[in-house]
Amino acid sequence: YALLPTYCKTQEHSSFAYLTIKDRIPQILTKAIDTLHRHKNEMFEKHGEKGIEAEKKAISLLSKLRNESQTDKPIVPLVEKFADTDIWNQYLEHQQDLLNDSDGKPRWFYSPWLFVECYMYRRIHEAVIQSPPIDDFDVFKESKEQNFFESQESIMALCIHLRELMQIIEHLDENQLKNEFFKLLQISLWGNKCDLSLSGGESSSQKTNVINSLEDLKPFILVNDMEHLWSLLSNRKKTREKASIVRVDIVLDNSGFELVTDLILADFLLSSKLATEIHFYGKMIPWFVSDTTIHDFNWLIEQVKYSDHKWVSECGANWENYVKTGRWVYHDHIFWTLPHEFCAMSQVAPDLYAELQKAHLILFKGDLNYRKLTGDRKWEFTVPFHQALSGFHPAPLCSIRTLKAEIQVGLQPGQGEQLTASEPNWLTTGKYGVFQFDGPL
Numbered sequence: 140y141a142l143l144p145t146y147c148k149t150q151e152h153s154s155f156a157y158l159t160i161k162d163r164i165p166q167i168l169t170k171a172i173d174t175l176h177r178h179k180n181e182m183f184e185k186h187g188e189k190g191i192e193a194e195k196k197a198i199s200l201l202s203k204l205r206n207e208s209q210t211d212k213p214i215v216p217l218v219e220k221f222a223d224t225d226i227w228n229q230y231l232e233h234q235q236d237l238l239n240d241s242d243g244k245p246r247w248f249y250s251p252w253l254f255v256e257c258y259m260y261r262r263i264h265e266a267v268i269q270s271p272p273i274d275d276f277d278v279f280k281e282s283k284e285q286n287f288f289e290s291q292e293s294i295m296a297l298c299i300h301l302r303e304l305m306q307i308i309e310h311l312d313e314n315q316l317k318n319e320f321f322k323l324l325q326i327s328l329w330g331n332k333c334d335l336s337l338s339g340g341e342s343s344s345q346k347t348n349v350i351n352s353l354e355d356l357k358p359f360i361l362v363n364d365m366e367h368l369w370s371l372l373s374n375r376k377k378t379r380e381k382a383s384i385v386r387v388d389i390v391l392d393n394s395g396f397e398l399v400t401d402l403i404l405a406d407f408l409l410s411s412k413l414a415t416e417i418h419f420y421g422k423m424i425p426w427f428v429s430d431t432t433i434h435d436f437n438w439l440i441e442q443v444k445y446s447d448h449k450w451v452s453e454c455g456a457n458w459e460n461y462v463k464t465g466r467w468v469y470h471d472h473i474f475w476t477l478p479h480e481f482c483a484m485s486q487v488a489p490d491l492y493a494e495l496q497k498a499h500l501i502l503f504k505g506d507l508n509y510r511k512l513t514g515d516r517k518w519e520f521t522v523p524f525h526q527a528l529s530g531f532h533p534a535p536l537c538s539i540r541t542l543k544a545e546i547q548v549g550l551q552p553g554q555g556e557q558l559t560a561s562e563p564n565w566l567t568t569g570k571y572g573v574f575q576f577d578g579p580l
């Protein structure tokens with residue numbers, strides 16, 4: 140490969156990476172500690188004295204973690220046995236090898252940002268699994284549920300929109316169907332603004348009805364490859380034999396409102412016959428505050444199904460049925476919560492890479508996935524997306540991402556510079572978004 144640019148690093152004090160580790164990580168850890176405190180009684184009721192001891196232990200482990208991060212300690216190996224402990228510690232040794240002797244050891248403020256941030260969430264998980272019997276506690280569950288409940292209005296509006304669309308979908312011509320597809324893609328894109336790790340765990344629910352603002356938000360789409368997605372799926376729909384499969388895989392990001400937008404898009408893909416099955420990938424452990432676990436996925440479908448609004452509950456019933464009948468398949472894989480960039484997947488998780496190769500199209504939601512697709516490296520804005528993927532291409536894929544990190548490739552000459560001049564923080568506010576496609580070779 141051409142020489143790869145260096146990683147975004149936490150030691151660069153002018154970088155968003157540095158601010159994330161300095162300001163937001165302690166905030167997220169403090170909120171996690173506070174959540175554990177507030178569940179003391181529940182733990183006593185469930186587990187008696189042992190529950191209280193466990194809560195105390197988890198809090199002390201998280202406090203120690205917060206202190207390590209705030210005092211720039213060396214990154215220490217994981218000690219608790221878990222499916223990925225060895226892979227993590229090998230990766231840490233690899234980071235050590237990348238540093239020469241004079242640099243000393245990887246530290247919180249002297250390492251690649253992607254590594255440090257992922258490591259932080261994996262250490263939160265270690266603190267919890269070291270504290271039985273509360274070792275299955277999700278310190279972020281409350282804020283993910285709060286995001287869902289606070290977005291009720293917008294969720295209802297989306298479900299009603301979907302039900303109305305379902306009633307007329309048979310009569311839509313190709314162009315009308317394409318426009319409905321594009322609307323739901325944009326709703327899924329802007330759903331990605333609702334991200335609790337950017338807000339440091341502060342509420343980031345969807346208050347307005349995003350359907351009415353799609354036209355206003357269009358100028359904020361910096362790369363728009365939606366036409367590629369349409370032609371790939373509509374051509375396959377036209378040419379496929381009756382019984383053949385068209386599979387779209389969605390690598391999920393945040394639970395709550397964003398997950399609803401993804402499930403609505405997935406429902407449309409089946410109802411429009413643009414796809415015959417959808418595969419979802421979530422996270423095996425609580426991750427980046429709002430990322431979706433299998434518990435969040437099942438809980439949200441349950442909530443929608445038991446809504447007291449008829450059309451909303453119909454969506455939930457349909458979604459539960461898709462899962463039951465195997466038209467929607469949820470996959471868990473440990474790779475998604477490792478620190479690796481995706482170009483390492485075929486080596487580190489060949490089974491997952493082979494699974495993704497079965498898809499006709501893979502949609503990667505969110506900013507963290509974009510950082511891993513591009514290796515969280517300091518690419519020039521105009522480097523082609525295909526090049527930044529560094530060989531990762533299990534299937535035609537599209538990143539659907541709002542910008543919350545100082546990485547963006549595939550722009551036109553001058554486009555990045557122009558944005559920096561007009562809006563210095565365009566890379567990290569979540570205000571801008573992309574549909575970035577890497578198609579059939």
Ligand SMILES: O=P(O)(O)OC[C@@]1(O)O[C@H](CO)[C@@H](O)[C@@H]1O
Pocket residue numbers: 159163331334336337392393427504505506507508510541543544
């Ligand atoms: O993947 P998501 O949910 O869109 O965003 C995750 C994220 O908020 O976490 C980091 C900031 O802490 C950034 O990489 C990114 O903005």
Ligand SMILES: [Mn+2]
Pocket residue numbers: 334336392393427429430505507
């Ligand atoms: Mn996320």
